Amino acid sequence: xxxxxxxxxxxxxxxVGFSIHGQPFVIPMLxxxxxxLIYLHGxxxxxxxxxxxxxxxxxxxxxxxxxIVMARSAFNHSMNYRSVVAFGTAKKITDAAQKQxxxxxxxxxxxxxxxxxxxxxxxxxxxxxxVLAFHMEEASAKVRTGPPSDDDADYALNIWAGVLPxxxxxxxxxxxxxxxxxxxxxxxxxxxxxxQLKPRSKS
Amino acid sequence: xxxxxxxxxxxxxxxVGFSIHGQPFVIPMLxxxxxxLIYLHGxxxxxxxxxxxxxxxxxxxxxxxxxIVMARSAFNHSMNYRSVVAFGTAKKITDAAQKQxxxxxxxxxxxxxxxxxxxxxxxxxxxxxxVLAFHMEEASAKVRTGPPSDDDADYALNIWAGVLPxxxxxxxxxxxxxxxxxxxxxxxxxxxxxxQLKPRSKS
Numbered sequence: 461x462x463x464x465x466x467x468x469x470x471x472x473x474x475x476v477g478f479s480i481h482g483q484p485f486v487i488p489m490l491x492x493x494x495x496x497l498i499y500l501h502g503x504x505x506x507x508x509x510x511x512x513x514x515x516x517x518x519x520x521x522x523x524x525x526x527x528i529v530m531a532r533s534a535f536n537h538s539m540n541y542r543s544v545v546a547f548g549t550a551k552k553i554t555d556a557a558q559k560q561x562x563x564x565x566x567x568x569x570x571x572x573x574x575x576x577x578x579x580x581x582x583x584x585x586x587x588x589x590x591v592l593a594f595h596m597e598e599a600s601a602k603v604r605t606g607p608p609s610d611d612d613a614d615y616a617l618n619i620w621a622g623v624l625p626x627x628x629x630x631x632x633x634x635x636x637x638x639x640x641x642x643x644x645x646x647x648x649x650x651x652x653x654x655x656q657l658k659p660r661s662k663s
Numbered sequence: 664x665x666x667x668x669x670x671x672x673x674x675x676x677x678x679v680g681f682s683i684h685g686q687p688f689v690i691p692m693l694x695x696x697x698x699x700l701i702y703l704h705g706x707x708x709x710x711x712x713x714x715x716x717x718x719x720x721x722x723x724x725x726x727x728x729x730x731i732v733m734a735r736s737a738f739n740h741s742m743n744y745r746s747v748v749a750f751g752t753a754k755k756i757t758d759a760a761q762k763q764x765x766x767x768x769x770x771x772x773x774x775x776x777x778x779x780x781x782x783x784x785x786x787x788x789x790x791x792x793x794v795l796a797f798h799m800e801e802a803s804a805k806v807r808t809g810p811p812s813d814d815d816a817d818y819a820l821n822i823w824a825g826v827l828p829x830x831x832x833x834x835x836x837x838x839x840x841x842x843x844x845x846x847x848x849x850x851x852x853x854x855x856x857x858x859q860l861k862p863r864s865k866s
Binding site: 472473475476477478479482483484485486487488490517518519520521523525527528530531532533534535537539541543545547563567570571574575577578579580581582585589607608610614615616617618619620621622623624625626627628629630631632633634635636637638639640643644645646649652 | 675676678679680681682685686687688689690691693720721722723724726728730731733734735736737738740742744746748750766770773774777778780781782783784785788792810811813817818819820821822823824825826827828829830831832833834835836837838839840841842843846847848849852855
């Protein structure tokens with residue numbers, strides 16, 4: 461499971477799937493995890509959260525794209541990627557402390573250090589938010605790394621082959637036009653700016 | 664629908680969901696589209712393709728992440744993103760010319776210009792590959808752009824707020840260790856290197 465949690469730690473969006481009367485839905489959602497549970501949140505009024513909290517069978521998939529594998533043949537082209545496909549069910553978190561902690565986990569997952577810099581959730585906001593704990597029953601990680609695998613005969617071709625690495629990077633922060641004067645960039649954003657979000661495997 | 668096709672044109676991986684005996688599956692897949700159909704491919708021997716080609720109800724979701732919306736409160740944090748959720752069914756392409764064309768569309772989607780530079784698929788490779796056309800019955804695009812929306816009272820807080828843009832960028836190509844001498848980088852890779860993959864909305 462180490463691989464599963466490592467991949468989840470690097471992702472930012474999960475594709476959450478479930479099925480209602482045979483019709484599948486796949487919805488992109490923010491998430492966070494503490495290497496034990498995966499946390500999801502949303503408006504308490506949303507149909508999505510009301511469906512998920514019934515505990516129906518769900519599938520949560522996270523995919524990190526590391527590069528395009530350029531082979532000598534069209535057929536052997538591929539991607540370097542890491543993905544997790546996790547099966548399980550979501551349960552609504554009702555305990556107030558656990559709910560607050562899960563929200564913090566989701567926040568810190570997406571923007572580390574930010575939670576301590578901002579106004580925390582009010583009682584009204586907490587009431588308007590449903591937080592779910594996704595319990596994994598089964599999960600698998602798939603990883604592809606390294607150069608292309610070409611057919612033996614194709615290595616003689618006069619065609620460039622290799623990997624084009626892909627990275628997610630943060631650009632320059634764009635201040636809110638309504639930002640008050642003389643507010644400097646906080647540490648969380650300065651740290652974000654300079655780190656490459658997803659250090660890719662050296663393939 | 665213009666928005667839907669524009670978002671699909673920029674994505675690289677679709678999360679494809681379907682359900683078997685009530686158990687949902689969400690699988691990351693490469694795709695391509697010609698603004699009429701979405702094409703998927705995979706090994707003819709794979710369970711995934713054999714399931715999808717039965718024409719069972721499917722949901723195909725593509726998400727582009729444009730930035731992290733840093734609000735003054737934890738509650739109003741958000742993402743700038745563009746996503747498509749498409750419902751429909753997949754049909755196996757049996758016509759040889761249409762199959763070849765769909766494979767080219769998928770290839771050009773992921774690495775434009777590459778198809779003409781490499782060895783095309785052999786009859787054996789074509790036979791080993793299933794290509795599906797995903798027919799959309801219903802699709803919706805969701806887009807969030809722009810600065811945070813904070814509560815009125817929070818604008819007075821001494822907290823930085825704004826957007827941290829996120830981009831997918833290509834790194835330096837890594838040549839296959841088995842690359843023959845004196846093969847230069849082809850045009851498709853040189854072009855890739857210098858373009859930012861997903862020009863983000865100026866929010």
